[in-house]
Amino acid sequence: MQRLDKILSEAGVASRKTLRDMIRAGRVTVNGTAAARPEEKCDPAADVILVDGRPIRPPGPVVVMLHKPAGYVTSTDDPRDPTVLELLPEEYRRLGLFPVGRLDKETEGLLLLTNDGPLAHRLTAPRRGVEKTYEAAHTGTAGEADVAAFAAGLTLRDGTVCRPAVLEPLGPGRSRVSVCEGRYHQVRRMLAARGLPVTYLLRTAEGGLTLAGLPRGQCRLLTEAERRLLEAEGRGYG
Numbered sequence: 001m002q003r004l005d006k007i008l009s010e011a012g013v014a015s016r017k018t019l020r021d022m023i024r025a026g027r028v029t030v031n032g033t034a035a036a037r038p039e040e041k042c043d044p045a046a047d048v049i050l051v052d053g054r055p056i057r058p059p060g061p062v063v064v065m066l067h068k069p070a071g072y073v074t075s076t077d078d079p080r081d082p083t084v085l086e087l088l089p090e091e092y093r094r095l096g097l098f099p100v101g102r103l104d105k106e107t108e109g110l111l112l113l114t115n116d117g118p119l120a121h122r123l124t125a126p127r128r129g130v131e132k133t134y135e136a137a138h139t140g141t142a143g144e145a146d147v148a149a150f151a152a153g154l155t156l157r158d159g160t161v162c163r164p165a166v167l168e169p170l171g172p173g174r175s176r177v178s179v180c181e182g183r184y185h186q187v188r189r190m191l192a193a194r195g196l197p198v199t200y201l202l203r204t205a206e207g208g209l210t211l212a213g214l215p216r217g218q219c220r221l222l223t224e225a226e227r228r229l230l231e232a233e234g235r236g237y238g
């Protein structure tokens, strides 16, 4: 946490003295509420700070977590379908964010967006094997033989051999799946290979981060603690 006037001066908005006047005049908002004092404490990575209704560019790269709804494509631009970028508030859209990896159009859940190219590369590089967890609804019920087949490394219908993965049956027609790779339609194809076609897919976690508490269609900046967790995750598999 840092003083608001320090954050604003480091972002190049104005001098500390001018900033005090701007704050007193109600020109600065933090998470939608007018800031009362220059010494107010804020988290530059997590709080949305606006000056005259416009975002200050946070110092350093930004990572946003989005709870993606179905029906949006994981792309920055698409001629036909709405993109995940369209779900971001205007102040985030100006930051040059792009998706880290992808979720299918019909898949929901945790999607990271960043303007930090090297971080995105580290998190998606196959050899780093960042873990992603999904909850699936599917036809049929997974059993012990399916759990063992996932653990051994499944062979998909097209002959692709997957890395060992974790399948946890959650009851009739529901399973949790954790994978360390990101092939096209991977989880859908893995479950289909076991005769368990997916009807709904939600990504609940990635690289130690979880979706908990973030409503569908909403996004937020990662906290500093989450950023550190993600950096460690990206480094850990070098």
Ligand code: URA
Pocket: 102, 103, 104, 105, 107, 184, 185, 186, 187, 188, 189, 201
């Ligand atoms: N696996 C899938 O099949 N779809 C996704 O969107 C993500 C993982």
